[in-house]
Amino acid sequence: MRLDKLLANIGYGSRKEVKKLLKEGFVQVNGETVTDGKTHVDPEKDEIYFGEEKIIYRPFIYLMMNKPKGVLSATEDPGGETVIDLLEEAEAAYRPHPVGRLDKDTVGLLLLTNDGKLTHQLLSPKKRTPKTYYAIVEGTVTEDLVPKFKRGIRLDDGYQTMPAELKILRSGEDFSEVELTIFEGKFHQVKRMFLAVNHRVRYLKRLAVGPIVLDERLREGEYRHLTEEEMGLLKEYVQKQKKIADSD
Template structure:
């Protein structure tokens, strides 16, 4: 994504929570806004938010270029920025966050819930999605059929999918085994429908799937499906500094 440079003053202030465009126009007209120490007299003037000093009533506006969001993606919503027929995750964002044009980091299937990161930081997204990085992704799944120690060992070796691809070793933890099993699975890649296809490879069917962690970041349990929040500075730092996950 191309980096923004000069932008309209009223757009910047609106995005940073100083009011609507109409309210900001009144602030500027009343003399509350300065740019580089000079009174601003035009809401539409273009400024460089990274280098120009913008102040509102003596308070400096701290502009940010990137946004980092954690969403508990609900079922029935696509991990996309637009779709002609279905709701997409960015439809769930408030205007002050949608302004930054964040996009989902990777994807969850339409019927899969759980942790989805959204950001406009392309470098971080690329790093998290790079096949060379082996960033771990952990899922909770409900599976039709008894998941056994043999399955745990098979996943640890890697299983062959329906198209002949052999997965990297994965960590399968059985929480409950029976006609309906509950498991946690950590994988280090992101092939299409991978979790479902891995269980299909051992003769079982996933009936419910939820991503509960990505890299060092667990899903915030306080987020209901469809809710989201901004990442803390510590969480962003952890994502940026995360070591590559081990595929073994």
């Protein structure tokens, strides 16, 4: 890989800015100062330093974000703020994208990555990746809805959803608290499922995607890199789902 491309990819600036830094002698490769951005390097074998900082290159980035309300799950939008706008330059330089979408007014777990293969594996309908939500809904949610959700709910457009898992946390007269796990991702699906049984969703938060659970220490708008343990769980899950899909 060209040295200027590598440095630009991991957030040291634009190609133009990186070339200027190189000419000023900030970068060393295997102990020697390199000023030509066209120089090819092997990030896995060569020792590359920017000043006193050793550069660790990784081709992919995997982030967990607690998406706030009012922010779009998109890479760009001329009419509003996106989740990419919340990233620091070091992460944004990798050009990650959201894995799936959350409604503008929905908060909670959103994965971001530039690993297109992983995104496809998680979003493919064949993989049936579970997504768990916490919701506050209007009215009293009773236990008779649990088997109805288990059979699937017919939406306003006639679509019959896949079976879903409903857990009632608190059933109140005016509002109820529930957890719902779905295995697909239709447009506004959770809201539409509850509307179909005469309950309007007032608050919605995604708690988990596959084996990845939202870190509750993250405040809305904050994010962090996935840990090695979480990456291991994710890779194990993807491999397991692939075997299941291949056997169908």
